Amino acid sequence: MRRKPRDADYYRQQLLQGDRVALARAISAIENERADTRAVYQAIAGHANRAHVIGVTGAPGSGKSSLVNALIQEFRARGQKLGVVAVDPSSPFSGGAILGDRIRMSDHGADPGVFIRSLAARGHLGGLSRATARVVDVMDAAGMDIIIVETVGTGQSEVEVMEIAQSVVVVCAPGLGDEIQAVKAGILEIADILVVNKADLPDAERTARQLRDAAGLASSRDDKVPIVKTTAISSEGVAELMQYLDDRFAGFDEARRSDAALERMRKIVTGAASHRLSEWLQRLDTDEFDTICNSVLRGELDIDDAAIASARLALTIESEKD
Numbered sequence: 483m484r485r486k487p488r489d490a491d492y493y494r495q496q497l498l499q500g501d502r503v504a505l506a507r508a509i510s511a512i513e514n515e516r517a518d519t520r521a522v523y524q525a526i527a528g529h530a531n532r533a534h535v536i537g538v539t540g541a542p543g544s545g546k547s548s549l550v551n552a553l554i555q556e557f558r559a560r561g562q563k564l565g566v567v568a569v570d571p572s573s574p575f576s577g578g579a580i581l582g583d584r585i586r587m588s589d590h591g592a593d594p595g596v597f598i599r600s601l602a603a604r605g606h607l608g609g610l611s612r613a614t615a616r617v618v619d620v621m622d623a624a625g626m627d628i629i630i631v632e633t634v635g636t637g638q639s640e641v642e643v644m645e646i647a648q649s650v651v652v653v654c655a656p657g658l659g660d661e662i663q664a665v666k667a668g669i670l671e672i673a674d675i676l677v678v679n680k681a682d683l684p685d686a687e688r689t690a691r692q693l694r695d696a697a698g699l700a701s702s703r704d705d706k707v708p709i710v711k712t713t714a715i716s717s718e719g720v721a722e723l724m725q726y727l728d729d730r731f732a733g734f735d736e737a738r739r740s741d742a743a744l745e746r747m748r749k750i751v752t753g754a755a756s757h758r759l760s761e762w763l764q765r766l767d768t769d770e771f772d773t774i775c776n777s778v779l780r781g782e783l784d785i786d787d788a789a790i791a792s793a794r795l796a797l798t799i800e801s802e803k804d
């Protein structure tokens with residue numbers, strides 16, 4: 483159903499006050515690149531960049547959603563408001579339902595202090611991490627104190643998604659076959675905090691030891707990455723995890739936060755620009771473009787120079803349009 487676009491004033495009045503309907507609308511607008519997108523961005527400008535964005539990633543079945551669930555409970559007990567974004571890079575067609583279902587939403591469904599949203603790869607031509615970053619900003623502007631981004635840690639797109647977070651929690655669990663599941667995906671390198679979940683299972687200590695060794699090898703940083711053992715289903719160890727998260731957040735001053743925001747915006751704009759340019763290049767259907775390509779075929783021009791010439795051509799044509 484197409485709804486009438488709302489203007490920036492609507493979002494300023496509703497979204498910034500934390501209205502859930504406006505928040506849901508804003509996220510849909512961004513997801514579907516609808517007409518309101520610009521209005522949303524105008525409204526939230528200068529109002530994001532306050533929340534603690536926590537990334538939770540790790541092997542399938544390691545207990546990420548259960549841990550997020552336990553974290554939600556603890557943060558809510560302190561009276562903080564939370565946004566949760568469940569990102570599913572592997573399901574282009576689900577529309578985000580699958581991972582969202584797995585989050586134990588039933589516990590928090592009626593709680594107005596928790597807002598949960600799923601994002602799937604489908605439709606995000608400019609990149610899933612870009613879409614996620616924008617959704618996080620909107621939740622931030624709507625007054626969420628904590629925003630948790632959960633994604634399955636199996637590939638490069640997850641690593642990109644995790645770049646959005648200020649604190650990255652990598653979850654491992656004993657008995658998932660390959661003990662150090664995270665190493666393969668190159669995800670250990672991005673961990674700020676390592677969690678061995680399912681600490682109630684027999685091999686947890688061994689997994690923690692292996693992880694400690696692997697983290698020592700993988701990390702190029704001087705500061706040691708803490709390893710926390712949790713049992714998500716009984717919330718054991720979750721308070722300790724919270725302590726590490728709080729300590730990290732306390733270390734982010736205003737300057738560091740705005741540096742991070744700028745860095746993030748660079749990536750968003752770079753992604754958007756590449757997306758635009760590639761659209762323009764695909765529309766390129768001119769004699770001039772054929773001339774460039776023929777020159778390459780005849781060996782008169784190398785591909786790199788041809789690429790630059792085509793990009794220039796596309797840019798010129800598009801800027802003459804308006």
Ligand SMILES: Nc1nc2c(ncn2[C@@H]2O[C@H](COP(=O)(O)OP(=O)(O)OP(=O)(O)O)[C@@H](O)[C@H]2O)c(=O)[nH]1
Pocket residue numbers: 541542543544545546547548549581584634679680681682683712713714715716
């Ligand atoms: N014994 C034990 N089981 C747990 C623990 N945490 C989660 N589980 C179980 O592990 C299974 C997977 O948990 P999820 O929270 O769905 O794991 P996930 O990492 O989110 O899974 P995906 O989203 O599919 O990647 C469920 O059956 C949980 O009940 C724990 O601390 N101890």
Ligand SMILES: [Mg+2]
Pocket residue numbers: 546547548581584585
């Ligand atoms: Mg999950």
